[in-house]
Amino acid sequence: MAEESSSAAAEIGQQKYYGHKLKEMSRRAFEDLENFWSEIAENLVWFKKWDKVLEWDPPFARWFVGGVLNASYNALDANIKKGLKNKVAYFWEGEEGKTRTLTYYQLWKEVNKFANVLKKLGVKKGDRISIYLPMIPELPIAMLAAARIGALHSVVFSGFSAEALANRINDAEAKILITADGLYRRGKVIPLKKNADEALKLTKSVEKVIVVKRVGLEDTPMTEGRDYWWDDLMKDAEPYCPPEPMEATDPLFILYTSGTTGKPKGVVHSTGGYLVWVWATLKWAFDLKPDDIWWCTADIGWITGHSYIVYGPLLHGVTQIMYDGAPDYPAPDRWWEIVEKYGVTALYTAPTAIRMHMKFGEQWAKKHDLSTLRILGTVGEPINPEAWKWYYEIIGNDRCPIIDTWWQTETGGFMISPAAGIDLVPLKPGSATFPLPGIAVDVVNEDGEPVKPYERGYLVVLAPWPGMLMTLWRDPERYKEVYWSKFQPNSKLKFPIQPPAVYYTGDYAMKDEEGYLWLMGRADDVIKVAGHRIGTAEVESAFVSHPAVAEAAVIGKPDPVKGETIVAFIILKSGYSPSEELRKELRTWIRKVIGPVATPEAIFFVSSLPKTRSGKIMRRLLKAIVSGKQLGDITTLEDASSIEEAKRAVESLRKSMGEGKS
Numbered sequence: 001m002a003e004e005s006s007s008a009a010a011e012i013g014q015q016k017y018y019g020h021k022l023k024e025m026s027r028r029a030f031e032d033l034e035n036f037w038s039e040i041a042e043n044l045v046w047f048k049k050w051d052k053v054l055e056w057d058p059p060f061a062r063w064f065v066g067g068v069l070n071a072s073y074n075a076l077d078a079n080i081k082k083g084l085k086n087k088v089a090y091f092w093e094g095e096e097g098k099t100r101t102l103t104y105y106q107l108w109k110e111v112n113k114f115a116n117v118l119k120k121l122g123v124k125k126g127d128r129i130s131i132y133l134p135m136i137p138e139l140p141i142a143m144l145a146a147a148r149i150g151a152l153h154s155v156v157f158s159g160f161s162a163e164a165l166a167n168r169i170n171d172a173e174a175k176i177l178i179t180a181d182g183l184y185r186r187g188k189v190i191p192l193k194k195n196a197d198e199a200l201k202l203t204k205s206v207e208k209v210i211v212v213k214r215v216g217l218e219d220t221p222m223t224e225g226r227d228y229w230w231d232d233l234m235k236d237a238e239p240y241c242p243p244e245p246m247e248a249t250d251p252l253f254i255l256y257t258s259g260t261t262g263k264p265k266g267v268v269h270s271t272g273g274y275l276v277w278v279w280a281t282l283k284w285a286f287d288l289k290p291d292d293i294w295w296c297t298a299d300i301g302w303i304t305g306h307s308y309i310v311y312g313p314l315l316h317g318v319t320q321i322m323y324d325g326a327p328d329y330p331a332p333d334r335w336w337e338i339v340e341k342y343g344v345t346a347l348y349t350a351p352t353a354i355r356m357h358m359k360f361g362e363q364w365a366k367k368h369d370l371s372t373l374r375i376l377g378t379v380g381e382p383i384n385p386e387a388w389k390w391y392y393e394i395i396g397n398d399r400c401p402i403i404d405t406w407w408q409t410e411t412g413g414f415m416i417s418p419a420a421g422i423d424l425v426p427l428k429p430g431s432a433t434f435p436l437p438g439i440a441v442d443v444v445n446e447d448g449e450p451v452k453p454y455e456r457g458y459l460v461v462l463a464p465w466p467g468m469l470m471t472l473w474r475d476p477e478r479y480k481e482v483y484w485s486k487f488q489p490n491s492k493l494k495f496p497i498q499p500p501a502v503y504y505t506g507d508y509a510m511k512d513e514e515g516y517l518w519l520m521g522r523a524d525d526v527i528k529v530a531g532h533r534i535g536t537a538e539v540e541s542a543f544v545s546h547p548a549v550a551e552a553a554v555i556g557k558p559d560p561v562k563g564e565t566i567v568a569f570i571i572l573k574s575g576y577s578p579s580e581e582l583r584k585e586l587r588t589w590i591r592k593v594i595g596p597v598a599t600p601e602a603i604f605f606v607s608s609l610p611k612t613r614s615g616k617i618m619r620r621l622l623k624a625i626v627s628g629k630q631l632g633d634i635t636t637l638e639d640a641s642s643i644e645e646a647k648r649a650v651e652s653l654r655k656s657m658g659e660g661k662s
């Protein structure tokens with residue numbers, strides 16, 4: 001079966017293998033940059049055309065300089081003018097069974113009214129608005145309303161804790177917080193507003209709080225003069241709000257993401273470049289058609305939802321599914337039921353979700369008619385060939401190409417991906433294939449020089465692209481340091497010309513002899529848990545903020561479903577001794593400090609950690625121990641007994657849990 005499918009997979013590409021068009025477009029993107037991007041940008045509505053496509057002052061790029069536009073106008077008004085007024089923008093479905101349908105016109109009305117609500121509360125162009133909502137229509141409405149008046153949204157995933165929310169509000173100095181009374185997760189109600197209130201105790205900038213009634217919780221705490229119900233404010237809101245003319249180089253939003261230090265980075269995206277990029281990439285990769293039903297299963301709290309549930313698909317005027325709930329609630333076929341119910345044609349999800357469905361078994365998908373699907377996509381982590389094949393055979397019924405899109409919060413949109421909308425190359429399960437037009441990448445060694453085929457190296461980007469982050473919020477130095485300082489330009493890097501600056505992705509990759517790119521996971525201390533990006537340093541600093549913890553080392557352990565899970569090695573302060581209670585307490589602590597997304601799978605108590613002589617924790621060794629791999633080079637290790645101890649700790653937990661389980 002597996003063999004059959006891989007030859008079938010190769011065939012899909014072979015039948016259509018032209019490759020030339022993609023190469024030709026890629027060549028033009030660099031050789032004729034001004035015209036190439038101008039033609040693409042013409043697909044958006046500009047209040048004023050740009051004077052210059054790109055000003056590149058490495059590492060700061062300004063795209064479509066002088067151009068003026070508005071994101072919400074492009075996502076809504078422009079579609080209504082094109083005749084899509086009554087087309088469905090979102091079919092929304094809640095976990096509990098509630099449904100809502102919003103046409104482009106209805107969405108436009110809500111966004112206009114809410115933009116006026118924000119204005120009335122004193123929000124001005126350039127102000128920041130934090131949004132902490134579950135996957136309900138009010139989330140895109142709030143984002144688009146902010147964009148309409150030129151305020152920056154900073155969406156914080158609803159699975160983050162009060163403290164994590166507070167840190168993000170404080171860094172952005174948000175004036176307004178938009179949240180909900182609660183949310184549903186696997187049938188349970190989680191009181192979100194209570195979390196938000198905890199966060200507000202730690203912040204000073206928020207003046208007003210707007211609360212959506214999602215579940216109708218009776219005892220939702222509301223602070224007089226500060227907190228308002230969404231519906232009350234919307235009742236008297238004016239129906240039309242003129243879109244604020246924004247410079248292409250004005251920021252559209254901030255989105256916090258994890259890096260290698262404890263402090264999340266505020267990635268800032270531009271208005272013009274970002275919108276052009278999400279428009280182009282969605283067209284190139286998925287070849288969206290007017291009658292497609294697009295379903296991206298991500299949460300809008302992450303970049304995938306920003307780019308491919310909000311901006312990209314709305315710019316294209318397509319109809320989408322938005323689902324607020326767990327994939328397996330009330331039963332493991334919930335997703336497949338939705339695909340059948342709405343006739344989804346394009347499904348975009350994460351490898352971790354595919355592996356979870358694999359585990360439930362194909363009978364759940366087989367219960368439903370999935371024949372409307374024509375194209376499938378994945379994002380967030382490397383997809384293993386087994387999951388790729390299962391997705392291809394069971395969900396796609398051997399008919400649908402799999403668009404494995406590699407990209408990052410920082411890149412704004414897809415970077416390396418098969419391009420069904422240009423020229424579909426033969427697919428190889430597990431490879432994201434080639435860069436999209438305008439993207440120049442290479443794989444380099446520690447010295448920044450290209451490696452040979454099949455050698456693992458670091459993935460770097462060699463030229464600016466429209467969707468690239470502008471900077472980190474109020475921290476241009478950190479922007480330079482994190483992304484542009486690891487590798488220096490050198491004469492061995494010359495595609496398309498020797499680049500003046502080299503962008504470090506933080507990912508390992510490899511090329512095969514045909515130049516296909518294989519992404520191989522993070523090369524830094526960032527881990528991907530069920531596709532969610534978490535910094536080990538963030539979790540470590542959360543651990544050491546607990547009174548019992550002296551030192552912590554956190555690593556990602558390979559997991560067959562989640563990709564990676566969080567494992568921690570903890571040294572307790574004197575006066576504390578290891579116990580099951582303390583382990584439980586620390587788990588709860590992490591959920592409180594960061595949020596349920598960062599719940600550790602295992603916590604090991606040790607008395608020392610493997611360190612280099614200069615005192616750096618050798619996480620690589622701990623990782624090898626928990627995954628049962630060879631330790632590799634240990635010459636820099638200071639104290640070998642720490643390794644034995646870590647091994648014993650892992651072994652004893654394994655025994656107590658039963659070998660099979662972990």
Ligand code: WTA
Binds near residue numbers: 378383405505506
């Ligand atoms: C990983 C998500 C392999 C990668 C859009 C990257 C992938 C990080 C893929 C960014 C893929 C994303 N294959 N790895 N198709 N897509 N990644 O910022 O390690 O949440 O650096 O953005 O996810 O995660 P982020």
